[in-house]
Amino acid sequence: MATRLLGIDFGTGGAKACIIDDQGEVLAYAFREYPIFHPRPGWSEHDPETYWRVTCEMVQQVLRDTQCLPQEIAGIAVSSALPSMVLVDIQGRPVAPALNLMDRRALEEVDVIRTVVGESVIEDVTANRIEDHPNLVNLFWYKRNKPQIYEQVHKALTIDGFIVSRLTGEFTLNTSSAVFYGVAFDIRKGVFHNDILEALQIDPDILPRLCDSTDVVASITPDAALVTGLHPGTPVVGGQVDCNAGWIAGGAVDAGDMQLNLGTSGVLGVVHQNMDYLNSPDGLRMVNIPYTTSPRDTFSAVAVTTTGGQALRYLRDTFGEGEADVERLLKVSSYDLITLQARDVAPGSEGLLVLPYLMGERSPIWDTSARAVMFGLSLHHHRGHVFRAFMEGVAYALFDSYSVLQRTGLTINHPLIFNEGGAKSDVWRRIITDVFGIPTAMLKGRTGAPLGDAILAGVGVGIFDDFSVAKSWCKYREHLEPDQQNHEMYMEYFQLYKNIYSNVQGNFQDLQAIVRRHQS
Structure with missing residues (x-):
């Protein structure tokens, strides 16, 4: 009897896969990093064929x-970072570069859709803000700006949907990921509103077939088996958004469970079953996602800082040539070298503050025009100060959203669990613990989203009765208590961080207008 399960996850900066057995033991793990392209300011793309190549590898x-x-593989599930969009023709071939969650090209389309559909209608249907640039906004951008490409589009897929299509020949979209199409997706009913699509002149047939995360949607085709090594006929289940996958792997299955991923984006989520929160009237809405365990009545309230771990990747790729050389010669992680320099700088970075908005910002400020700011730089500061200030800036951005979540009245369980990505850095964990002022712990093993996908596959094909196995398998380590003195100091810096943004908020829009004028 087949009892092994395969999970595959696509982030913004790379992809991961793992195989587990029916006791939750990770038998093998693989990772591939891939390039992100920024051909114009505010644009962020991948080569979609890279997704398939790294899947096979x-x-x-x-x-x-x-x-x-x-x-021996009993089932497969795939997840991806969202919003992401892969436009394909009727043969399933990409007709344009893939857009990832950092892409902010569709600024004018946001305003047009607000006018055509109405912002209150959109927020009532989706329980999310249109500023998050969901897939229907980006699809509308192609319709208006690249009609020759739009006319070739048979389906608008997510990254995970694209891989499922390559594995099975079927075009599908799970309800966990469908919320990131936005605008017309009803988060409560799990369907698209055709009247909203009609108002935007978007053909409903361009959208994939909807399914639930645990549905078996198709099976591996002989062609896919030939290039991947999988067995023809192996079941593939519906899939999920990557943050849900990571949190399932971390044992977040009960209301109030809270976890943090520091991948390309910094993503903080709280599982809840409070339908009233979906109607939040305060204008400080987080990202609301149907949760994998029961997508009609369980949700994750998700705070997102757009460039979380990506901030360190940017520093490494742009200013870390020396660290990269050491990594090549001595096989020491360049990220570890960066965080070691940050560790030797006192909390507060001796007066250096960073707004880490390298590609705009999502919750809670929802400002696509925002950009990174370094405040207080002096001749005294060196590379370590800059590195630490960026890490602290990401912590302030996450705390900004956490403080909103605290005010919602949602149950929030402590400790905060560090899951994937940059949270492996003990320096960054200490910074976040002290900024938040709450106990934290790190997930042991940290296989992350592909493990959550493997568990999902197991539930979908009946190996597991439900998701409770995820909680029973989890172990937490490196528990930290906040340093109260550091927390109080960080709160002073945090208030200044907020004031700096308020003072320059209008200037971001001025800068964007100048850039646009000279690009046209």
Whole structure:
């Protein structure tokens, strides 16, 4: 009997895969980083064929590393970072670069859709803000700006939907990910509103077939089996958004469970079953996502800072040539070298503050025009100060949203669990613990989203009765208590951080107008 399960996850900066057994043991793990392209300010793209190439590489690797026979895989699930969009023709071939969650090209389309549909209608239907640039906004951008490409589009897919289509030949969209199409997706009913699509002149047929995360949607085709090494006929289930996948892997299955991923974006989420929160009238709405465990009545309230771990990747790629050289020569992580320099700087970075808005910002300020600011730089500051100030800036951005979540009345369980990405840095965990002023702990193992996908596959094909196995398998370590003196100091810096943004908020829009004028 087949009892092994395969999970595959696509982030903004790379992809991961793992195979587990029916006791939750991770038997093999693979990772591939891939490039992000920024051809114009505010644009962020991938080569979609890269997704398929790394899928084949990773699947072959984990099968080889486990010496697992293809027919031993009982089920497969895929997740991806969202919003993301892959436009394909009727043959499933990409017709344009893939857009990822940092893309902010569709500024004018946001305003047009607000006028055509109405912002209150959109927020009532979706329980999310249109500023998050969901897929229907980006699809509308193609319709208005690239009609020759739009006319070739058969389906508008997510990254995970694109991979499922390559594996199975089916075009599907799970209700966990569908919320990131926005505008017309009803978060409560799990359907698209055709009247809203009609108002935007978007054909409903361009959208994939909806399914629930645990639905078996199709099986591996002979062609996909040939290039991946998988067994033809292996079931593939509906999938989920990557943050849900990571939190399932971290044991977040009960209302109040709170976890943090520091991947490309910094993503903080609280599981809840409070339908009233979806109608939040305060204008400080987080991202609301149907949660994988029960998408009609369970949700995750998600705070997102657009460039979380990406801030360190930017520093590494742009200013970390020396660290990269050491990594190549001595096989020491360049990220570890960066955080070691940050560790030697006192909390507060000796008066250096960073607004980490390298590609605009999502919750809670929802400002696509915002950009990074370094405040207080002096001749005294060196590289370590800059590195630490960026790490502290990401912590302030996350705390800004956490303080909103605290005011919602949602149950929030402590400790905050650090899950994927940059949270492996003990320096960054200490910074966030002291900024938040609450106990924290780190998930042991930290296989992350692909583990959550493997668990999802197990539920979908009946290996597991439900998601409770995720909680039973989790172990937490490196518990931290906040340093109260550091927390109080950080709150002074946080208030200044907020004031700096308020003071320059209008200037971001002025800068954007100048850039646009000279690009046209």
